[in-house]
Amino acid sequence: MRWSYSIGKIRGTELKVHITFFLLLIWIALGAYSTQGAQGAMVSVLFILAVFACVVLHEFGHATMAARFGVKTPDITLLPIGGLARLERIPENPRQEILIALAGPAVNVVIWLVLTGVLGAVTRFGDLQTLENASQDFWGRLALVNFLLVAFNLIPAFPMDGGRVFRATLSLFMDRIKATELAARTGQIIAFLFAFWGLTGGNPVLVLIAVFIFFAAGAESSDAVTRGLAHSAKARDAVITTFQTLSPDATLETAAQMILHSSQSEFPVLAPDGRLLGVLTRASVLARPHAEHRDEPVSKLMIAEVPGVRLDTGMDVVLDALAAGPAPIVAVLDRSGRFIGFINRENIGEWMILARR
Incomplete structure (x- = not known):
């Protein structure tokens, strides 16, 4: 995600x-600070940091359970509206998806039990209107927030945790694509309700959450349809076999001329024997428009790590390869390992449209 920084x-x-x-x-x-002074500001910031520490633990709950099923979590991003764990893939086994979805709220339940049972914090629902008040009991407010995180995340608004449980439960009784579409529509309806509540109640955070749910539900639904189609397809169904290539010692001037005279977005860089060395993107060339860069070799800007598949490789493997790495293409190789073409995201989209006819 852009504008995100690793810590x-x-x-x-x-x-x-x-x-x-x-x-x-x-x-x-x-x-x-404007209402409670310097001490109040410090306590408020510490409280927000404590809340987001709980959010991080929540997301690592998902990641830990996913790891048990062989699913990696490349990164977790903290946003003002919460955390976002990016799983390598979502298991298609409904029971595994349910366990992964419930692992996050389960962590918040454990935190709530520790705060109330060990530290003696008291969960007062009457404090909802004054959660930001630094004079209130710190641990009590934190316990209340963790209780609310459990309740909020279990709302069946896909792709929230409750929505994923809803989708996985539906998948036990119907096709996964249909289950995803139904869960996504339900999530978008709930998003509209959140937005209405936020607008009428003057709560901008709730509106932001509603917008996130609405668009994320649509994106997840589209991805599920793509995955469903991918199960019965092979790499040969979407491979691009007509393209222009570059040699590693070709200059950016040569690449610029290719860009001007073609609609190609990625240019394979091949060795003299036909081996794929990397890929040069249109964006990387356009990012260096000045004359002093024109004589630089394309090998300086190319992406060297390009995943490769065979013609008979399943399309779901191709999708995973595109999502996992920085390369914008997946190379398609014949049985001898010779480069014969590539698949990019644009072609995947075109293949999906034509495959749904």
């Missing part, structure tokens, strides 16, 4: 913070 890596998962999270801290600090 470390835990058990192979990179923890990132979106720049808007820092804006939230500044906004909270200024608001508290």
